[in-house]
Each structure stands twice: as structure tokens, then as C-alpha cells.
Amino acid sequence: MSITLRRDVRAGDPVVVRDITESTGFFYTEEVGTAVELVEERLAKGEASGYSFVFADDGGRTIGYACFGPIACTKVSFDLYWIAVHADGRGKGLGTILLDESERLIREAGGRRIYAETSSRPLYEPTRAFYLARGYREEARLAEFYGPGDAKVIYVKEV
Amino acid sequence: MSITLRRDVRAGDPVVVRDITESTGFFYTEEVGTAVELVEERLAKGEASGYSFVFADDGGRTIGYACFGPIACTKVSFDLYWIAVHADGRGKGLGTILLDESERLIREAGGRRIYAETSSRPLYEPTRAFYLARGYREEARLAEFYGPGDAKVIYVKEV
Secondary structure (H helix, E strand, C coil), X not given: CCEEEECCCCCCHXXXXXXXXXXXXXXXXXXXXXXXXXXXXXXXXXXXXXXXEEEEEECCEEEEEEEEEECCCCCCXXXXXXXXXCHHHCXXXXXXXXXXXXXXXXXXXCCCEEEEEEECCHHHHHHHHHHXXXXXXXXXXXXXXXXXXXXXXXXXXXX | CCEEEECCCCCCHHHHHXXXXXXXXXXXXXXXXXXXXXXXXXXXXXXXXXXXXXEEEECXXXXXXXXXXXXXXXXXXXXXXXXXXXXXXXXXXXXXXXXXXXXXXXXXXXXXXEEEEEECCHHHHHHHHHHHHCCCEEEEEEEEEEECCEEEEEEEEEC
């Protein structure tokens, strides 16, 4: 595996993002749709969309990506909207590579606080452990946010 | 004062919303711009924008408004994005009228949890008191979210 990171967003990336997010088994259909919408908005509006991307290409195939951007009306806060690795590419540290590169780019863009949100459902235990192991701390939980018994967990990291 | 509430969004409303939000002294220029963008997006995309509005008209003049919508990827959670009354119309209970009507419409649309966010700065003490007095409870604080010493306070109410 020889990974190349790229920031430019291409016409084929909405399909790529759909394929990656669907393969993970972590996202509802509606969430996959939202992930794809952010890529489409980026293609339509460019940087003005507020969404930046990092894609991980393994040869000709894109097997993971992250999406982040500045939070409106804040000074130095950024949201990490999505980070996902294709089921075929898991267990190889790609999530960490994508997160490290996202943090570097956020810092370069003036960001100093990164927020990541996920669900409290058991399915997301690995996701929560992933953030905690990489210097994020849990700052808040919004009970029942996503649905019954399904809280939103908000992580933050200063960079 | 004879107040009429309306839900339809008109071509002149971006200017109206700019005028109202600027008059309050509560919002930064960037925030006023964001408030106006939501109206423009509603005019461009209709209900598909995800933004619903209630405007309070006093005769021919619009003197307050609220903006809310469902939160993507949640079952019954709604965001109250904006609620503002023109400086000329304050102290007459218009905020409460707008909030009551927003809550009614959210419930009608299937919403059961309403989230409202504001800043921890002293300027917003009346805003925080407004929510607390109307059945909202503080669920979380994100320290330094907006800027140094400026936390995001998240309120929630079940409806």
C-alpha cells in the first residue's frame, strides 16, 4: 500500500464518498446522503463552501477521506465533519494519517480548536476510543440528541 | 401594536432580517451576514433549505423573527437558529410570542427537542435568562468555543 494524500476535490468524489461511507457500516442512509452533499457543495462553490477535504489514494483508488472547515461566527474553531476509511482499507492506520493531515491543515488555516462529534451508541465505541487516543477530550454530551438513548458526544482538541 | 405572524418568506426579507439583527446590538457583522444568508437560502431553495421562519408584522412593518429547522441525522431534534426583535419593538413580549409560535410549529412538524445556543458573554445574560424562564435548561457549555473567554452555551427544551 502506497498512500498519497490530496486536497483537490474531483468530479468523481461524490461517488467515492458514497462508496466509502456506505462500506463502513457506521452510517445511516441519511448520513451517507449528508456526507455526499458536502462534497457536491464543495464542487459547486469551491472554497466558499467552507468545506475542505483530504483524500487518501492508494494507487488509483481513493480509500479514505476527511472533511473539515471553520465554524461560522467563531474565531479559531473548526469542525471535523467526516472522517471515514473504506472497509477494505481498515486496520492500517489510515484514520490516523487522515486525522494528522487534517489537524496540520486546520492549524495552517489558523484553526486552534477542533471539534468532533459522534454518537454514544455502542457501535461507535471504536470511534470514541480513536479520538480519545489522539488527544481529543470529551467536552459535552447531549442526551437523546440523535434519538432515544442516542446522545451526541462532543470532543475537542487544541492544536 | 397589532401583531400578525406569518410564515411565508418574501423577497424583501433578507433586508428586513439585516435591519432587525443589526438594530439589536447583539450580533457581530459576520453573524448578521449568516442570519441574512439563511433567509436567502430559504428563498432560493424553499422548504428544501431546511430553514423555517416566523415573522412578526406590526401593520406593514416586520419587527421580529425566528428561524428554526430540523437537525440532519436526528429523529426529532430541531435547532432554533435565530430569534430577534428589532430594537424599536423590545420590551413588549414579542420574543415570547415568536418563541411560542416556533415551538408550536416545531411540534406540529414532529419535533420533540429544541436546541438553542448562545454565548456566555455578559452581553447575552438577558438571552440566557429568556431561555431559562421559558422552560429551556442548560445542557452543555463548550469553553472558548466562540473565542477567548467566550463559551457556547447549549439549551434544550422538550416539547
